[in-house]
Amino acid sequence: MTNRQITIAELPTGNLTPDHFKLNETEIPSPSDGDVLLRTVLMSIDAANRSWMQGATYRDAVHAGDPMPTYAISEVVESKSPRLATGDVVACESVWSEYVVRPAHKCVKLPTMRPLSNLMSVYGIAGKTAFHGLIGVGQPVTGETVLVSAAAGSVGSIVGQIAKALGCHVVGIAGGAQKCKWVTDELGFDACIDYREPGMGKALRQACPNGVDVYFDNVGGKVLEAALFAMNTKGRVVCCGAVSQYDTTDAPSGPRNLPGLVVVKRLRMEGFIVMDFADRDATALRALQTWVENGQIKVFEDIVEGLENAPSALIGLLAGENKGKRMVRVGPDPEGVQ
Known part of the structure; x- marks a missing residue:
């Protein structure tokens, strides 16, 4: 099986375009001791993604060739840590990729709250x-x-x-x-x-x-x-x-x-x-x-389907297209989650 991932093809000097990104196919990574292999379900799309391309902020700068950083909700598909089990749903810092390996201690196990997307928007x-x-x-x-x-x-x-x-x-x-x-x-x-x-x-x-x-x-x-x-x-x-x-x-x-x-x-x-x-x-x-x-907060979510559409989702967000929380669905919710 292969893993699709989006990297920065070139750092922008002006307006962001799809040409600044590249869709790659790589091998699915393998977790080491203390790590978990995660299948990405939902990725957050934020204006901050663009600011990271301008240099170091509260996090390290993003460089050409790097996978685009993001915050994601994912499913554990393989665990080499007692902290998390296969099937757990977690949130963590991630990248624009179908599969990633992360240290288990840097992942937060999420509660069984539905719909899952609410854990990215109003409760995320x-x-x-x-x-x-x-x-x-x-x-x-x-x-x-x-x-x-x-x-x-x-x-x-x-x-x-x-x-x-x-x-x-x-x-x-x-x-x-x-x-x-x-x-x-x-x-x-x-x-x-x-x-x-x-x-x-x-x-x-x-x-x-x-x-x-x-x-x-x-x-x-x-x-x-x-x-x-x-x-x-x-x-x-x-x-x-x-x-x-x-x-x-x-x-x-x-x-x-x-x-x-x-x-x-x-x-x-x-x-x-x-x-x-x-x-x-x-x-x-x-x-x-x-x-x-109590009905005092209405939840509005703007979910874009498909990893390949993440660049256009970010470009659209910067242009003010979205109403409510924009995210990209990379894969289906874990089995049993509706």
Whole structure:
């Protein structure tokens, strides 16, 4: 049997294209003592994938010839560790590949929660990022105004719904009238601003008449610049990502109103990585499950079929195609999992 794997053919210097990737066939790897052989079921597609091609971040840089890193849900098909057994379903750092070998101690055995895809979206990396960023960093209070960029995306869509569940006034920022309508009609945001339309500052003032107390930033650049003007004194800016800077031929640009507005308004800007809050994951999951069961969080997933479609799935995500959490299905759910 052979193993299909996608590697980086060439590092991009501008917009990402399918030519930057190569689909290869290799031998299925064999686990050594302490390792497990995993069959990939679902792979997370995130804007961070693109940022890793720009150099070292919170993880090592990706180089030409490397398999594309990802976060995946997989089934154990062979184990050489007492930690895990054949048939276990696990989550771990992986690569764009049908089969991988990973140290068993770096894999997390997942609960029997169905559908399995929910463990990638609302109960997985997207939901935990939204919860920890908003609750742990933003610390919203009932009645405050929460502004969320990339509001239709995997993280932003959940951030806004959590803020509504907490009793906040929630305003989203998204691209296009249709997507903005979806954010208000389906996700329940109080308003949504189309960043592609001129006059974002005026639109923010109208949608946030009492100013912004918490801004959850997924895009950086000009959107962050506009949001800073709308912030209230002692507001909190949660820095989760900067997708506007990842895939562009333009020189990266930051807000021109830094550090001035941070000083004048005494703002707190804080970046985070979801793994920073791993010790609070159980709390996050209890809250997320409660909100989903109560209908306060609707789960939206965007599942692309086939490993070979992972490059186009990432390119589409960077262009704002997705609504909710985007992932790629590489293989079927384990037997008995529906």
